[in-house]
Amino acid sequence: MNKENLNHILKANFGFEHFRPNQEDIIRSAITGNDTLAIMPTGGGKSICFQLPALVFDKLTIVISPLIALMKDQVDGLKANGIKADFINSTKSESDHQRLVHEITAGTLKLLYIAPESLTYIDHLIQEQYISMIAIDEAHCISSWGHDFRPAYTQLGYLKQRLPNTPVLALTATADKATREDIVKQLNLKNPNRFVSSFNRPNLYSEVRPGQERIKQIKTFISRRKGESGIIYCLSRKSTERLAEKLNDSGVNALAYHAGLPADVRENAQEAFINDEVEVMCATIAFGMGIDKSNVRWVIHYNLPKNIEGYYQEIGRAGRDGLDSDTLLFYSFADVMQLRKFAENTSNESLQLAKLDRMQQFAESFNCRRKALLSYFGESLEEDCGNCDNCKSPPALFDGTVIAQKALSAIKRLREAETIQNIVDFLRGSSNAYIFSRGYQHLKTYGVGKDVSWKDWTQYMVQLLNQGYCEIAFHDGNKIKLTSLSEQVLFHGKKVTLAHNVDKTVSHQPKKKQKSEGKNGADLFQELRKLRMQIAQEEGVPPYIVFNDASLKEMVKDKPTYDEAFLAVDGVGRAKLEKYGDQFMNAILNYEKEGKQKKANTYQETWELYKKGLSVQEIALSRKLNEATVFSHLSKLYSDGKPIQLEQYLESGVLDKVRKAYSEIKDSKALKPYFEYFNEEVPYGQIRLALTILETPVNQHV
Known part of the structure; x- marks a missing residue:
């Protein structure tokens, strides 16, 4: 193909x-x-x-x-x-x-x-x-x-x-x-x-803050993002409920979600979140896997995650539509100790502890956070991302090339067979039993870093890991291995920048990075969101199933008002054009009329052509519209009392079928129950026409 x-x-x-x-x-x-x-x-x-x-x-x-x-x-x-x-x-x-x-x-x-x-x-x-x-x-x-x-x-x-x-x-x-x-x-x-594929998500801002006064910080964080969907991940079930309660008390619409809640409570909470009925979900990691809600604008980790894979997957639930989104991790040593207890006596305790150590190193990192994430998954980033707290407010940096060369040489001399602790002992010339039992004291680079403290060497090793010059082989006893980048440092003169080892106590408050749409654009975006919500409720699906935020933003920017222009919007296919195009294009037209010279009424144009005896196909061709759009015009005109023979456009037996279903389905405005009632054999367009006939008073057309 x-x-x-x-x-x-x-x-x-x-x-x-x-x-x-x-x-x-x-x-x-x-x-x-x-x-x-x-x-x-x-x-x-x-x-x-x-x-x-x-x-x-x-x-x-x-x-x-x-x-x-x-x-x-x-x-x-x-x-x-x-x-x-x-x-x-x-x-x-x-x-x-x-x-x-x-x-x-x-x-x-x-x-x-x-x-x-x-x-x-x-x-x-x-x-x-x-x-x-x-x-x-x-x-x-x-x-x-x-x-x-x-x-x-x-x-x-x-x-x-x-x-x-x-x-x-x-x-x-x-x-x-x-x-x-x-x-x-x-x-x-x-x-x-x-x-x-690349693990790089440029639209995600990454930040780590100390864990003091978390609830106060979260309230401030949310107050600057009113109307935006977000998830707060907590380590314990009790924390999700307590946090949701405190947020609700302060006027934030929040729900709790964890595996200990009854199934119907969990399901209702999830449905409320994906349907934009609640803004904030306070949840354990049981929430979110496979939920394709594209307009989650931020993710907060109330506690340190137990590994980088889980952290990456959870922050990845923000900004799936490609728009700018924020991620915030609160870090405290108490979380580390609690996670260590959870890992004790498990079948893969050593693996869990090693991955937890790596997560802790990420949280304490002085380097570009995206570089650190990408290096964990075996990917390198040439330049710093410029979109994390360490890039926005960098620590004091220095040329660490010599230190890097010593560390990487040590890894090579030790045949890539040792952990961080043993490599640091080797570099510092430690005289412990382990070093002597393997004869490491006879190797050329033994003790080459005696002048650097054990604490500093450990932090420098973490920085080299975070920058992708080496990696941890979790499946091989947590041994440190060299990467292709290390060769450039050892043999090709590549420079390495490191940060001085200082206690990180000040957190950076990032500026909200959103492209300005102006007041008018923001107003139209809200109008389109309301329309999306209305359609979603009619069809019984989440709003982002209709269109995601990125598609709405593109509509705001390009203001498509005819079929081909609407079809050019990313996220609009032929089926969605036929189902939703007319409603969204009319919303844009109506918005454009405000404060400007009144444009010709699109329904009136269709009505004039219908009165001349043109068929639906001819009207669509004349107006350069989709036939489904013309049908929606005729339905609206019929509802407004125009003498239109709407029944002629229905397939045989459809009106009787919908009339029978109409008496059985309580929510007569939603289309999806009818669609499912007919085993998906009657198209939405036919159902909409039949309902228009049934819901319009007979005497309106006399």
Whole structure:
């Protein structure tokens, strides 16, 4: 399939003008039948990598996902784009299961989301005659080296054995080198193509502050971001409830979420957050995985996370639409001690403690924070990010090239086989039993750093780790290994900048970095948000399923008022143009009329052409509109009392079907209940026309 065809499918079905980095290569790997491992950061566009191939394949694509919420969220998004998708789990009725089985065998269902525990429901259908591809999301869950190990994932290796010719696509946002190898091995992937996307998220501002007076600081932080969605992650369940209560007392609309709450309370809290009914969620890490809420503008960590993978995944829930967003981590040594207690006597205690040490080093770092994050995942950043507290308010720096050369030489002399503590002892010429037992005192660089204190050497080693000149091999006894960058320092004269080791007590308060839209732009943005909320409530989906904030911002900027211009907005595909285009373009037109010369009424123009006897197709052609837009005009005119024969545009039997459903469905304004009532066989446009007829008084047209 050529590039033009893939780009057409991307725009027509998902509304995006361009692929994100690695997406196209991953998709091509899958559709040509190769097993594939894709490491893509949160917000990097993982879902498109299996959703688009599913439209290319003739048969079903199975998506294995760990959470019901993720399945429902993505299925809602696919249906909004006119794509046949569903999910299966224990909440589905027997009749739902039978319907899905029929759709799979008939080849009409494109994507089926399912949890690993629920695969038994379709075991008899796991055959190559029905399945084109298997996508395994959150694939790090299969590995005990990963940060979120789930035993149910370890059984998934049988899928490749049963379907040897079916491509398997494994995807995850956070996996170090050891976890990546484990994923390939346990899933039995055959010579997989591997793609590791950049973990760089330039739109996220990173800041770490001391943990004193956290609640007071959080209240101030939120007061500067009124109306914006945010998540506060807490270590304990009690903290989430206490914090939510204190925020509500101060006028902030907040809810608590943790695994100890009843299932219905958790579900209602989650729905309220993703539907923009509540601004702030105070949660444990049980919240957020797989929730594709694109307009989370900030994430706060009330406590230190237990590892960098989890921290990166959690801050990645901010700014998924690409707009500027803030992340704030509160750090205290008390959190470290508590997390150490949690790790004690666990099956992988040493691994957890090593990763906690690395998290602590990140929090205490003097260096560019994004550099530190990227280096953890094996990626280097040439220049400092300029968008973190250490870049905005840097510590005193000095030329640390000689110190770096000594440290990196020591790692090399010790054959990359020692931990930080032993390397520092070696550099300082320590005369302990461990050094002597291995004969390290005879090596050339032994004691080359006697003039530097143990505390300073440890901090310098951490800075070298954070800048990517070396790395920790967690799967190999936490030994320090050299990276490709180290060679440039040792052999090619690369300079290294280090920070003086001082106690960090002053935190930097960043300036809010948002592009000014001006008052008028902000007003229009709020109008479009209100319209989005209204539509979302009608259809029973989260607002970002209709359009994300980035799409609304582009509408504010470009003010599209005809179909082709609206279709050019990133995030607008053909299905969304037909469903929502007219409403948003009219909102923009109405806004533009305020304070300006009155423009011609778009409904009136359609009415004049209708009176002349033009068909819907002819009106659309004459006005350069989509036919769905013309139908929405006629519905509005009919509601306003114009003598329009709306029934002629309904398919046979639709009015009677909707009339029957109308008497059974209580919420007659929402379209989605009708759509589901008819098993998705009656289009939204037809339902909207029928409801317009039923809800308009008969005598209005006499």
